[in-house]
Amino acid sequence: MAQQERAIETRAAIIRGAASAFEARGYGSTSLAQVSAAAGVTKGALYFHFDSKEALAVAIINAQHEASAAIGRTLLAEGVPGLRALIVMSLELARQLHEDPIVSAGVRLTIEAANFDTPVAGPYLGWIEASEEYLRRGVAEGEISADIDICAMARFLVSAFTGVQVVSDMLTGRDDIEDRLIDMWAVVMPALVPGDRWLEMKDLPTRIRVERAAA
Amino acid sequence: MAQQERAIETRAAIIRGAASAFEARGYGSTSLAQVSAAAGVTKGALYFHFDSKEALAVAIINAQHEASAAIGRTLLAEGVPGLRALIVMSLELARQLHEDPIVSAGVRLTIEAANFDTPVAGPYLGWIEASEEYLRRGVAEGEISADIDICAMARFLVSAFTGVQVVSDMLTGRDDIEDRLIDMWAVVMPALVPGDRWLEMKDLPTRIRVERAAA
Amino acid sequence: MAQQERAIETRAAIIRGAASAFEARGYGSTSLAQVSAAAGVTKGALYFHFDSKEALAVAIINAQHEASAAIGRTLLAEGVPGLRALIVMSLELARQLHEDPIVSAGVRLTIEAANFDTPVAGPYLGWIEASEEYLRRGVAEGEISADIDICAMARFLVSAFTGVQVVSDMLTGRDDIEDRLIDMWAVVMPALVPGDRWLEMKDLPTRIRVERAAA
Amino acid sequence: MAQQERAIETRAAIIRGAASAFEARGYGSTSLAQVSAAAGVTKGALYFHFDSKEALAVAIINAQHEASAAIGRTLLAEGVPGLRALIVMSLELARQLHEDPIVSAGVRLTIEAANFDTPVAGPYLGWIEASEEYLRRGVAEGEISADIDICAMARFLVSAFTGVQVVSDMLTGRDDIEDRLIDMWAVVMPALVPGDRWLEMKDLPTRIRVERAAA
DNA sequence: ACACTCGGGACACCCCGTTACT
DNA sequence: AGTAACGGGGTGTCCCGAGTGT
Numbered sequence: 001m002a003q004q005e006r007a008i009e010t011r012a013a014i015i016r017g018a019a020s021a022f023e024a025r026g027y028g029s030t031s032l033a034q035v036s037a038a039a040g041v042t043k044g045a046l047y048f049h050f051d052s053k054e055a056l057a058v059a060i061i062n063a064q065h066e067a068s069a070a071i072g073r074t075l076l077a078e079g080v081p082g083l084r085a086l087i088v089m090s091l092e093l094a095r096q097l098h099e100d101p102i103v104s105a106g107v108r109l110t111i112e113a114a115n116f117d118t119p120v121a122g123p124y125l126g127w128i129e130a131s132e133e134y135l136r137r138g139v140a141e142g143e144i145s146a147d148i149d150i151c152a153m154a155r156f157l158v159s160a161f162t163g164v165q166v167v168s169d170m171l172t173g174r175d176d177i178e179d180r181l182i183d184m185w186a187v188v189m190p191a192l193v194p195g196d197r198w199l200e201m202k203d204l205p206t207r208i209r210v211e212r213a214a215a
Numbered sequence: 216m217a218q219q220e221r222a223i224e225t226r227a228a229i230i231r232g233a234a235s236a237f238e239a240r241g242y243g244s245t246s247l248a249q250v251s252a253a254a255g256v257t258k259g260a261l262y263f264h265f266d267s268k269e270a271l272a273v274a275i276i277n278a279q280h281e282a283s284a285a286i287g288r289t290l291l292a293e294g295v296p297g298l299r300a301l302i303v304m305s306l307e308l309a310r311q312l313h314e315d316p317i318v319s320a321g322v323r324l325t326i327e328a329a330n331f332d333t334p335v336a337g338p339y340l341g342w343i344e345a346s347e348e349y350l351r352r353g354v355a356e357g358e359i360s361a362d363i364d365i366c367a368m369a370r371f372l373v374s375a376f377t378g379v380q381v382v383s384d385m386l387t388g389r390d391d392i393e394d395r396l397i398d399m400w401a402v403v404m405p406a407l408v409p410g411d412r413w414l415e416m417k418d419l420p421t422r423i424r425v426e427r428a429a430a
Numbered sequence: 431m432a433q434q435e436r437a438i439e440t441r442a443a444i445i446r447g448a449a450s451a452f453e454a455r456g457y458g459s460t461s462l463a464q465v466s467a468a469a470g471v472t473k474g475a476l477y478f479h480f481d482s483k484e485a486l487a488v489a490i491i492n493a494q495h496e497a498s499a500a501i502g503r504t505l506l507a508e509g510v511p512g513l514r515a516l517i518v519m520s521l522e523l524a525r526q527l528h529e530d531p532i533v534s535a536g537v538r539l540t541i542e543a544a545n546f547d548t549p550v551a552g553p554y555l556g557w558i559e560a561s562e563e564y565l566r567r568g569v570a571e572g573e574i575s576a577d578i579d580i581c582a583m584a585r586f587l588v589s590a591f592t593g594v595q596v597v598s599d600m601l602t603g604r605d606d607i608e609d610r611l612i613d614m615w616a617v618v619m620p621a622l623v624p625g626d627r628w629l630e631m632k633d634l635p636t637r638i639r640v641e642r643a644a645a
Numbered sequence: 646m647a648q649q650e651r652a653i654e655t656r657a658a659i660i661r662g663a664a665s666a667f668e669a670r671g672y673g674s675t676s677l678a679q680v681s682a683a684a685g686v687t688k689g690a691l692y693f694h695f696d697s698k699e700a701l702a703v704a705i706i707n708a709q710h711e712a713s714a715a716i717g718r719t720l721l722a723e724g725v726p727g728l729r730a731l732i733v734m735s736l737e738l739a740r741q742l743h744e745d746p747i748v749s750a751g752v753r754l755t756i757e758a759a760n761f762d763t764p765v766a767g768p769y770l771g772w773i774e775a776s777e778e779y780l781r782r783g784v785a786e787g788e789i790s791a792d793i794d795i796c797a798m799a800r801f802l803v804s805a806f807t808g809v810q811v812v813s814d815m816l817t818g819r820d821d822i823e824d825r826l827i828d829m830w831a832v833v834m835p836a837l838v839p840g841d842r843w844l845e846m847k848d849l850p851t852r853i854r855v856e857r858a859a860a
Numbered sequence: 861a862c863a864c865t866c867g868g869g870a871c872a873c874c875c876c877g878t879t880a881c882t
Numbered sequence: 883a884g885t886a887a888c889g890g891g892g893t894g895t896c897c898c899g900a901g902t903g904t
Contacts, residue, residue, distance in 0.1 A: 028243020163378020458673020593808020
C-alpha cells in the first residue's frame with residue numbers, strides 16, 4: 001500500500017504542476033517538458049499516469065469540477081436558504097479561482113478545451129443545475145419572485161459569473177473579483193427579490209461577505 | 216497598382232484563413248501549415264506579409280477590434296439613445312461573433328494572448344468605455360436611473376456579455392446567443408430603468424430584436 | 431513446484447505472444463507494450479523472464495530452431511530414404527511456417543536479427559548440413575545421381591526453399607506455399623535423379639503430398 | 646532551375662543515405678537521425694522531401710525497382726535470346742545487389758515492408774512477368790522446352806533467385822553470390838533445356854559469366 | 861520464486877516556426 | 883511570392899530497473 005500512496009502523491013503532484021503550467025501559458029502553448037519540470041517528475045511518471053496531454057487536461061478539469069461541486073453539496077446538506085446559497089457559492093468559487101491553481105487552470109482549460117476529442121461541458125451544466133435547485137428553494141421560501149424563468153435565470157447567473165471572472169482575470173489577475181461579484185449581485189438582486197422582501201434582502205451580499213471575511 | 220491590390224487581397228485571405236484556423240483549434244495548437252492551407256497560400260507568402268505567427272495573431276486581434284469599434288462609432292454618430300445603443304451593440308456584437316470568423320477568432324486570441332511579447336490592449340477596455348458613455352447618455356435622457364454607479368455597471372455589462380457569449384459558445388456553438396442576450400437584458404433592465412419609465416421600456420430589447428430581424 | 435509450472439506457462443505465453451507480435455510488425459517496429467498485451471502479461475512479468483527485448487527475440491529464434499530440428503531428428507531416426515526425407519522436410523517446414531507463429535516469427539527474426547549483439551547462427555547452417563546428410567544417403571541408395579556436388583546442391587535447396595517461402599509470404603501470406611514447393615521439386619528433380627530411376631521417382635513429391643494430406 | 650537541381654541532388658543524397666542506413670540496421674531499428682546523419686542533411690530537409698519514414702522507404706523501393714527494371718528493358722530492346730537474357734539478368738541483378746546500396750536496401754525493405762500502409766509487392770511481380778516474357782521467347786527460339794509451365798517456372802526462378810540472394814547475404818554478405826547463381830543455373834538448366842540443345846547450352850551460364858568478367 | 865506497480869530517462873518521429881535565395 | 887532547407891523541440895512511448903507484494 002505504501003506503493004499506492006506514493007503513486008497517488010505523484011499523480012497529485014503532476015496535476016498540481018500541470019495546472020500551474022497550463023494556467024500560466026494556456027493549453028496549446030504549454031509543453032509537457034514544462035509540465036514535468038513544474039511537477040518535479042519525469043516524463044516517464046507523467047506517461048504512466050496519463051495517456052496523453054489531453055487526458056491530463058481532462059483530469060485537471062475533473063479535479064476542479066469535483067472541488068467546486070463539493071461546495072454545492074455542503075450548502076445543500078446544511079440547508080442554507082436558496083438566495084444565500086447562490087451568493088455564498090459565487091464567493092466561494094471566486095475564492096477558489098483566486099487561490100487554487102487547479103481550479104483556475106480548470107476553468108481556463110474548460111474554455112480552451114472546446115475542441116478536445118473528449119468534449120467537456122460538464123462543469124457548466126453542473127453549475128446551472130445547482131443554481132436551478134437553489135432558485136427553486138428560494139421561490140419556495142419566498143425570497144425569490146415566483147414569476148421568474150428559473151432555467152433562464154440559472155443560465156444567466158452562471159454566464160454572468162463566468163464573464164465577471166474572465167474580465168477580472170484579464171484586468172487585475174482576479175484580484176478584484178470579490179468586489180466585482182458584489183457589483184454583480186447589486187444588479188441582479190432587483191430582478192430576483194420580490195418587492196415585499198426587498199428592504200430585508202438588499203444588503204444580503206454585503207452581509208455575507210463580511211461574515212466570510214470575519215471567519 | 217495591380218500588384219498592390221493583389222497583395223492586399225492576399226493579406227486579407229491570410230487573415231481570414233488564419234482566423235478560422237485559430238478559432239477552430241486555439242493559437243498554440245494551430246500550426247502555420249494549417250493556416251497556410253486554410254488561407255490557400257504558401258508559407259512563403261505568409262512570411263512575406265507577417266513577420267511571425269504572433270504578429271499574425273495580433274493582426275487578427277486588431278482587425279476584430281476595428282470591426283467592433285465601428286459599431287460603436289456608428290451608434291454614436293447616429294445619436295441613438297443610450298439604452299437602445301447598449302442593446303443594439305450587444306446584439307450586433309453577438310451577430311459578428313456568430314458570423315464573422317475574424318471577430319470570434321479575435322476574441323479567443325485576446326484571451327489566449329495574455330502572454331504575448333506584444334501585449335494586446337484587448338477590446339474589453341474599449342467596450343467598457345463605450346458602455347460608460349452610453350450609460351451617461353441614458354442618464355441624461357432619463358431612461359436610466361441617476362443613482363447607479365456608472366463605472367461598476369459598465370464593467371458588469373461587459374462582463375455579463377462576455378460570459379453569455381462564452382457559455383453560449385460552449386453549449387451551443389453560439390447558436391442561441393441572441394436568446395440568451397434577451398434573457399440577460401430581462402435581468403438587467405430592472406436595475407437600470409427608473410420606475411416611472413418601466414412600463415414604457417421593459418419590452419425594448421424584444422422590440423429591438425424584432426426590428427433587426429425585419430431588416 | 432506449482433509455482434514452477436505457472437512460471438513455465440507464463441514464459442511460454444510470453445513467447446507465443448511475442449512471436450505473433452513480431453511476426454505481424456517486425457522486430458524493430460514492435461513495442462514491448464504490444465508484446466505484453468498480446469501475451470496477456472504485464473511488462474513486469476516480461477522482464478522477470480527475459481533480460482531484454484533482444485533476449486526475447488533470441489528465445490523465439492531458439493524455440494523455432496528447436497521445433498525445426500525436431501523434424502530432422504525424427505526423419506533420421508526413422509531411416510526415411512534420402513530423397514523422400516528432403517521432400518518431407520520441406521513440406522513439414524512449410525506447414526510449420528504457415529501454422530505455427532513461433533516458427534514464422536523465428537525465420538523473420540533470423541533475417542532481421544542480422545545485427546544483434548548476440549549473433550544468431552541461424553537455422554540455415556543446420557538445414558544445409560541436414561540436407562547434405564540426406565543427399566549422401568540418397569546417393570548411397572541410388573536415388574540421387576552420384577555426380578552432383580553435394581555441398582552446392584544442399585545449399586541451393588535450402589536457398590530455393592527460403593526464396594519460395596519468402597515470395598509465397600509476400601504474395602499470398604504463405605497460403606500457396608505447398609503448391610509452390612511442388613513446383614520447386616518439379617524443377618529440381620531432373621537435376622537430382624539419375625536417368626534409370628526417373629520414371630519411378632518423378633511423381634514422388636506429389637505422392638508424398640497426397641500421403642500427408644490423407645493423414 | 647538551379648534551385649530544382651539542388652533539390653534533386655538533396656533528394657538523391659537522402660535516398661542514398663537512407664538506403665545505406667536501412668540496409669545496415671533494418672527499417673524498424675533505424676532512426677531518422679541516423680538517416681539524416683548518413684545523408685549529410687538536416688532533418689528539416691528530410692521532412693521537406695518525404696512525408697514520413699515510411700514514405701522514404703517506399704521511395705527507396707521504387708528507386709530500386711526502377712534500377713532493376715532498366716536491366717530488363719535493355720535486354721528486351723537488344724533482342725537478347727530468352728535463356729541468355731534470364732541468366733544475364735540474374736547476374737546483373739546480383740551485381741547491383743552487391744554493389745548498389747539502394748538496390749540491396751530496396752530488396753530488404755520490400756521484405757520488411759510487408760505491413761506498411763502502402764503495400765508493396767511491385768518488384769517481385771515485375772520480375773515474374775519479365776521472366777515469363779523471356780521464357781516465352783526461349784520457347785519460341787527452341788532453347789527452352791515447350792512443355793514447361795511458364796507461369797510456375799517464372800515464379801520459381803524469381804523465388805530461387807531471392808532465396809539465393811538472402812542466404813548468400815546471411816552467410817557471406819553476398820560476396821559469393823555469383824558462384825551461388827552459377828550453382829543455381831546448374832540445377833535449373835536440365836529442367837529448362839530440351840535434350841537436343843543440351844550439349845550446346847549446358848555451359849551457357851559459365852560462358853556468360855566469363856564474358857561479363859572480361860568486360 | 862514469481863509477479864506487478866511505479867517511475868526514469870532517453871530518444872523517435874514528426875513537424876514547427878523561420879530563414880536564404882530566387 | 884515561392885522553393886528549399888534548417889535546427890530545434892513537441893508529444894508519445896520505449897526499454898528498462900527499483901521497490902513491494904504474494
